[in-house]
Amino acid sequence: MTDDIKARMIAFLPRLRRFAFALTRNMDVADDLVQDTCERALARLDQWEPGTSLESWMYRIAQNLWLDRKRSEKSRGVPAELDEAMEFEGTDGRQVTDSRLTLAAVSAGIERLPPDQQVLIALVCVEGLSYKEAAASLGVPIGTVMSRLSRARQALYQFLASDQPVAGGELRERVHGSRS
């Protein structure tokens, strides 16, 4: 493997970690995901087509590892996030203010979304990928990206604008939580 590719991967690590953090909402779990992603990318480097975006390819590996993990949690009976997002009522003109926009509240809101919508939030809102790039990453048409992402962001916003309590101590636990 050339040093050039290694250098690109290392330069990409800060963004890959942010992506993983947006998916897992826990820095330790995020770094495990990043490590697994790098190991897989390095082991399967022959599957990456030079000339295409190395970064997009690595986002895709991370996202697929995470989605696989979510599926296996579900099949093992770990309480999955239900598709609750659609249950929220309208916001009655309430606006998102002050304490709702914390890591804890946003994390709680994102966790209620279906996993593929969580991936879209992380790819587009956090990482700033275009719809086209996100569509390629998930292997779905752009129209699907737009409708899912728009639903996800409205549901997240409505959750943040609602009066759903978020435990105050949750934040530290989320960030520094011990892995089980």
Next chain:
Amino acid sequence: MDHVPNDILMAFVDGELSDEQRTWLEARLARDPDLRSRLEPFAVTRATLPLIFDQPAREPVPQHLIALIQNGGRSATAATRSDRVVERGTGSVPSRHRPLTTEADQSGWFDRLFGGFALAPALGYAAVLLVGAGVGWIGASTLGGGDGDIVRYESGGLVASRGLLEALDQKPSGEALSADGRLITVTASFRSGDGRICRQYQVTAQAAPSFAGYACRNADGLWRVAMHTEAVSVATRDVAYGGDSGEARIVSPAVDAAVSGTMSGEPMAVGEEQELLRKRWSH
């Protein structure tokens, strides 16, 4: 009037509309407050999520991850998942406006966009607060009582006041101009996709709403305001310690999104901007 689907409003905020679509929607938004309020879920999520999840940007990359790549995938060091070695000095996360290759100068654009947004770096997990969130849009209907003397709506376009024109014409980014009891600050200069020079700005005043926008210089040498909206005051505070010591910053998600969509390449470096100011923007 036709119903504007949420997908289109979201694409506007994300800078994914074509110039033609954007112009059309801007005209609709300028006269439809209900439509403007529907931008909010998209603008808030677009502007705040990168900040909410920016912890990895504020700390160095764990050394074991770097070593893993350097060793071609074999964990050759003693560092394991439970025994992490963290060292200083690995890059931080570039903002989405900046490609990976230019890390050396990465603080400038992000800082300009978010007004030097500081998320209590030493203390850890700052929260972003949107105070009185609401992405306002200054159109014909709302100009009268509010910010009408900075930008007014005239024959289908937004027209800049003398003070704003002076700031756009003469002030380097970051230097405030005082006019009509307000501070006008250009926050960044950039080139649009169609080659015009554009400048993003903010307007603040004591005990009055803040505004943000951007203007582009047409071929005839006149600045034309492309967007001017009520901005959001963003404060930072350290949630883990329950404090509330942050100071407010001006953020306008809709303007940031529109600028991202309009900008071609990178925002101008200080030197280039100085040169253009000196030459009165003739390029």
